[in-house]
């Protein structure tokens with residue numbers, strides 16, 4: 001029978017309990033589901049797919065906000081201030097993280113219990129550290145599924161935090177509705193972001209620590225506005241705003257959130273909000289296919305056997321990279337024993 005991705009999902013009793021628990025907004029069930037999603041065991045991966053599949057019809061109702069900035073920019077101070085503000089407004093908030101450094105250091109940007117101390121104590125907030133194992137792509141896939149589980153559990157605001165290093169900003173921008181940058185009010189920092197091409201993906205820039213030197217903060221804001229002005233906006237309906245905030249003094253928090261709400265309103269009206277989510281879902285599917293193909297390729301017995309020899313031949317110039325690649329790929333296609341030699 002042909003595989004049908006949309007056929008009803010059969011769950012065993014344990015997983016049914018998890019799904020029911022998440023839908024009943026039980027934090028313990030949500031935490032367990034995310035642990036399942038983060039597991040690298042093959043049987044867990046299969047179960048996780050079923051559980052997420054069963055939760056899928058209950059997802060999509062949150063606003064997904066990415067928050068990025070260099071270490072020390074004030075992200076956690078800001079998330080704590082914003083989180084408390086949102087809860088006071090009646091929201092339920094989940095905070096997740098994509099931290100490419102955590103797999104190297106074994107630490108995690110949300111792992112430190114002293115961060116977001118007051119937010120941690122609020123029942124309306126669910127805070128989850130970044131998974132500590134795997135590549136950026138692997139960590140991101142798990143965060144994405146954790147996000148869906150949080151939505152199914154009724155959290156209506158999802159904040160995805162990431163540190164401003166490497167590819168993590170682009171990865172997070174690819175899973176959220178609106179991507180925001182927390183910046184420090186100094187020009188060096190601005191230039192670095194501009195150079196790295198981060199500006200292009202920012203939907204909103206918040207200059208933090210504006211309390212320290214309001215004049216410098218105003219200059220930074222003007223510089224950012226100018227830099228953003230020079231770019232062609234990603235949406236014809238949205239020019240990324242630049243605001244001054246102080247996470248420490250809890251200033252600019254409401255303004256930040258008003259911009260998020262405005263963004264949602266404007267892009268929903270233009271159809272861009274839904275279109276972006278659809279594109280993200282398709283991009284995600286393709287990235288999973290690519291990862292899967294890569295694994296299939298590496299694990300293919302004939303590829304496994306031929307790879308050392310062909311690697312050697314390419315390295316010594318006996319074979320061209322093209323010929324070697326074609327030969328290896330042919331194993332996948334036909335299982336044939338094609339060879340370049």
Ligand code: GDP
Pocket residue numbers: 069070071072073074075076077078208209210211212245246247248249
């Ligand atoms: P993160 O690494 O980006 O999460 O940064 P943190 O939130 O841990 O903040 C780094 C340091 O900056 C801490 O000592 C904070 O107290 C301080 N900080 C954060 N926001 C502000 C702010 O708006 N004004 C001032 N003066 N200090 C801040």
